[in-house]
Amino acid sequence: MDYRSAFAISAVGMGLEKLRLDVTAQNLANMNVSAPSNGKLYKPLRLQVSTGVSSFSGEFEQASSLAEKMLKSVKLEEIDVSPRMVYEPGHPDANESGYVALPGVNHLSEMVNLSTALRAYEANVVAMNAAKTMAIKALELGN
Structure with a gap:
C-alpha cells in the first residue's frame, strides 16, 4: 500500500466527520424554530454512512475502492420524531391551547454527536500525520 492510500482514507474520514458536524449544527440551529400552523415543521437530520465492507483487511489493501464506497453510501435522512410542545400563549404560532410546536431535536443527543464527530475528525488527522x-x-532512509 502506498502512502496516498492512507491519505485518501483519512481524507474521506475527515470529510464525513465534517458533514456530520454540519448536520449537527443545522439541527441545533433549528432547534427552537417554530412553524406557522399551515407550515412544515423542521425535522432533525442524521447522516447515515454504510460501507458494506465484509472484511476491513481486504478493503484496506484497496483503499481507493473503500473511499469510493464510503462516498457513495452517504445518506442524509430525516428522523421521524414527534414535535416538542411548549406552552407560550403569546407566540404568533401558538395553537388555540397556547402551545407552540417546536422540532423534536434532542439537545443532549446532538451534543454527543458533536463531541463524537470532533474526536473522530481528530483521529483521522492523527492518522494522516502518522502516514x-x-x-x-x-524518504530520509532512501537518501
Whole structure:
C-alpha cells in the first residue's frame, strides 16, 4: 500500500466527520424554530454512512475502492420524531391551547454527536500525520 492510500482514507474520514458536524449544527440551529400552523415543521437530520465492507483487511489493501464506497453510501435522512410542545400563549404560532410546536431535536443527543464527530475528525488527522511522518522517514532512509 502506498502512502496516498492512507491519505485518501483519512481524507474521506475527515470529510464525513465534517458533514456530520454540519448536520449537527443545522439541527441545533433549528432547534427552537417554530412553524406557522399551515407550515412544515423542521425535522432533525442524521447522516447515515454504510460501507458494506465484509472484511476491513481486504478493503484496506484497496483503499481507493473503500473511499469510493464510503462516498457513495452517504445518506442524509430525516428522523421521524414527534414535535416538542411548549406552552407560550403569546407566540404568533401558538395553537388555540397556547402551545407552540417546536422540532423534536434532542439537545443532549446532538451534543454527543458533536463531541463524537470532533474526536473522530481528530483521529483521522492523527492518522494522516502518522502516514506523513512515515513517508518522510522513508524518504530520509532512501537518501
